[in-house]
């Protein structure tokens with residue numbers, strides 16, 4: 001691979017519905033996408049999952065733009081790579097900024113697959129031809145609205161219901177859900193809203209037979225989670241705390257979690273995702289693919305990685321129409337009976353719709369080999 005032209009774009013897209021977590025409400029997404037054109041004319045696509053405010057992790061759309069424009073893009077232009085891991089080696093001097101790195105890294109993986117004439121999921125080592133998906137439901141104003149949403153999603157065939165919780169909207173909300181839906185595959189995501197002082201409250205969740213509780217404690221913690229896991233039955237799943245293979249290794253060793261949510265951006269790309277996946281497989285830790293309310297490119301990358309064998313639990317990668325009035329890929333991501341079929345085309349397997357991209361672009365910059 002020899003990237004010769006790179007286009008960085010910022011897109012602004014309105015979400016169909018506001019999405020509320022313990023750290024805030026989002027009504028739209030503004031995010032970076034990257035188009036990497038090879039010497040031979042093939043094109044790889046990447047998308048950043050970062051939000052516009054540092055409430056999930058420390059990165060934002062603007063910090064992504066800075067790291068991409070001033071460090072990552074200049075370092076790859078004019079270079080030649082046999083494999084995406086060479087890129088990872090080359091940019092390892094840049095600390096953190098994993099979502100920014102992942103934007104480039106995933107585009108290079110897409111390009112690598114296209115240059116080899118194969119689907120991305122195959123070069124990542126994926127085996128599954130279809131994947132089961134669940135849905136992540138934001139915090140709602142009323143229980144009634146939440147129950148109606150769960151019913152609608154169950155009717156559509158989703159394989160897992162994840163509800164967001166926060167202090168004041170936790171035990172009683174789950175109790176109400178369980179009264180109406182005693183047996184559905186249900187989990188709760190706290191996005192770091194609690195501390196060990198809330199242990200009595202968190203223990204109460206054990207009575208509801210939840211699949212797991214996601215990231216109950218601090219966003220950068222594995223010590224407190226290890227203490228908590230020893231005192232509750234419900235499996236802890238870590239999201240925010242796992243930024244690398246090393247983090248996953250330490251968390252497994254300490255018993256901080258029984259499940260890991262892999263987000264490609266949070267860990268810096270496909271290569272790191274695969275390393276964490278393989279480690280979890282060795283340790284019998286099930287993984288699943290989380291989401292960052294992605295548009296089509298990020299969604300396509302999520303689908304590809306989810307085809308690996310240890311993704312045993314349905315993830316958050318829902319259909320395009322759940323999030324967007326129109327998506328930027330053709331065809332859009334479709335979910336039938338809670339299942340997404342892996343696309344058979346080369347690379348990400350979806351075509352990026354240049355007209356739609358243009359419509360939502362609020363910033364664009366081109367970089368070429370001088």
Ligand SMILES: O=C(O)CCC(=O)c1ccccc1C(=O)O
Nearest residue numbers: 056136191290291292293294316
């Ligand atoms: O549907 C999705 O893309 C996942 C939605 C979600 O839960 C989420 C969305 C934005 C930021 C963090 C999270 C999370 O998983 O914690």
Ligand SMILES: [Mg+2]
Nearest residue numbers: 189214215239
């Ligand atoms: Mg989460």
